Amino acid sequence: METKAFSNLMKAIMDGKFVYTGELEPHKTADITDVVEWATTLKNTGKIVAANVTDNPQSMASISSLAASYVIQRDSGLEVVYQLRCSDRSRMALFSDLLGASMLGLRNVLSLTGDHPATGDAPQSKPVFDLDSAQLVELVHNMVYEKKDYAGNEIHGPDIQLNVGGVANPGLDPVEPEVIKVARKAHAGADFIQTQVIFEVEAALNFLDMLAEYTDVPVLMGIFPPRSYGQASFFDKFVTGVTVPKDLLDTFKKFKEIEDKAKRKEKVDEYNITYFVDFIKEIRKKKNSAGCHIMAVGYPDVIAPIITGAEGK
Amino acid sequence: MIIVEQKPLEEILGYLKPYKKVLVVGCDGCTQPPRSLREAKSMAMQVEMGSKLEKKDITAKATTLVKQCCKDSVAGLGEMLEGVEAIVSMACGAGVQTLAEAFHPLPVFPAQNTMFIGSAEHNQGDLVEKCQACGDCLLGYTGGICPVALCAKGLMNGPCGGCYQGKCEVTKEVTDDQGNVTTIQNDCAWFMIYERLRDQGRLDLFKTYRPMRDARVSSSPRSIKWA
Numbered sequence A: 001m002e003t004k005a006f007s008n009l010m011k012a013i014m015d016g017k018f019v020y021t022g023e024l025e026p027h028k029t030a031d032i033t034d035v036v037e038w039a040t041t042l043k044n045t046g047k048i049v050a051a052n053v054t055d056n057p058q059s060m061a062s063i064s065s066l067a068a069s070y071v072i073q074r075d076s077g078l079e080v081v082y083q084l085r086c087s088d089r090s091r092m093a094l095f096s097d098l099l100g101a102s103m104l105g106l107r108n109v110l111s112l113t114g115d116h117p118a119t120g121d122a123p124q125s126k127p128v129f130d131l132d133s134a135q136l137v138e139l140v141h142n143m144v145y146e147k148k149d150y151a152g153n154e155i156h157g158p159d160i161q162l163n164v165g166g167v168a169n170p171g172l173d174p175v176e177p178e179v180i181k182v183a184r185k186a187h188a189g190a191d192f193i194q195t196q197v198i199f200e201v202e203a204a205l206n207f208l209d210m211l212a213e214y215t216d217v218p219v220l221m222g223i224f225p226p227r228s229y230g231q232a233s234f235f236d237k238f239v240t241g242v243t244v245p246k247d248l249l250d251t252f253k254k255f256k257e258i259e260d261k262a263k264r265k266e267k268v269d270e271y272n273i274t275y276f277v278d279f280i281k282e283i284r285k286k287k288n289s290a291g292c293h294i295m296a297v298g299y300p301d302v303i304a305p306i307i308t309g310a311e312g313k
Numbered sequence B: 001m002i003i004v005e006q007k008p009l010e011e012i013l014g015y016l017k018p019y020k021k022v023l024v025v026g027c028d029g030c031t032q033p034p035r036s037l038r039e040a041k042s043m044a045m046q047v048e049m050g051s052k053l054e055k056k057d058i059t060a061k062a063t064t065l066v067k068q069c070c071k072d073s074v075a076g077l078g079e080m081l082e083g084v085e086a087i088v089s090m091a092c093g094a095g096v097q098t099l100a101e102a103f104h105p106l107p108v109f110p111a112q113n114t115m116f117i118g119s120a121e122h123n124q125g126d127l128v129e130k131c132q133a134c135g136d137c138l139l140g141y142t143g144g145i146c147p148v149a150l151c152a153k154g155l156m157n158g159p160c161g162g163c164y165q166g167k168c169e170v171t172k173e174v175t176d177d178q179g180n181v182t183t184i185q186n187d188c189a190w191f192m193i194y195e196r197l198r199d200q201g202r203l204d205l206f207k208t209y210r211p212m213r214d215a216r217v218s219s220s221p222r223s224i225k226w227a
Ligand code: SF4
Pocket: B130, B131, B132, B133, B134, B135, B136, B137, B138, B139, B146, B147, B148, B149
């Protein structure tokens, strides 16, 4: 399937670089200042090529990801990956937002099914799901490569310039249905895949291998350096498909006993850096491994050292 | 089966405030739990007793029809209607509307909430939704498991990220007669589809991408020409 690179992210992937993306989360407020600041921090690491802007995560409505993406990219200079969920919009609304995104100079869009509203803060809300995430990928693909809308009508004027990604959850058990589903997204036209957080390197490698049997779509593996034992065990207990290795949990539990805050942080940082440098070095060996999606909101200190470490030979 | 749930008696008595002579009409058709003559009689009794408590005197007779949604069948009510001021229907929404149209200007009131098309899961004693009458049946591709009715998001290319160990992220709270609340975690429809097709050696169907659906076939109001 033809792939053109419209974004810096996609250009870097197609140039064979191992790329790093970050994550930004607009809140339930009309103010985006702190998110722009965080984007600027990510940008200043000099190592993050783009950052995702979440769309109503956990089905709790916040600033429109389209508006937030535009302002963040404009004010921080960091390229964004505009996230778009199927939960809240019909195919017409998705399409018109995508036209808007292309017009506003957003170049990456990430297609998500989205959590069911029943799991969020407005369970009374009507779920839409006119399309699913694979069909949304196809919609973007047709807009870009055929200049057609959801019904095959022609799009006039300038070309649509969007690279479209899909998501995956490599830690699911069993993982085969997930792999097949991701392959469907690739065949529908996904340019890249970003994954949910994963800690276990074996599972990550296994996912990459299994997926490679269906498609060569490039994968950015999601990682999350936890700041505390609480965060790590939260992921272990409550995030679907995420298992945190016992060693990590035990070690972080011990760190809790260190009374001196600065010392504790030093230990945590050190552990994270070693853990994730090793992790990235391992997954980099796989041909379809194109980068890492680092979810470390509010924890910028470890990002640069992890990346520098992973880039060292 | 069309799964129904009885409305609270207060609501039904509320409808009947202006009337004294009422006919309760059951249906021998597809409602589940059954809403036939026995249930119609019990409803008539409840209406009479309930109205007494409200210091009113409603006389309620009961009867039933083979198929309340069939115009020919409802004509049989004829003489039962003498002196009747209002009808209470025990049938699904289609039955209620058929009576309302056939016997206009006589008012017809529903005694049930029509819930869904489903079947009984005998191991749990539960009535479970199985079909949303989407107008373009996909069961031939999905191992006989409906992704429209059984997937919380109605996805065509599942499972979504909310599926873990075969369970769906969407839970439901169910309150029983005693007021006990239990949280039910549904099985993920797409996981079941995967397992069924895998076990039948037909995973190729699971690997196939399903394009956007045409929503017109499932958009109300719908009708088809018959004979
Ligand atoms: S695919 Fe449509 S017609 Fe078939 S069982 Fe599901 S809802 Fe009913």
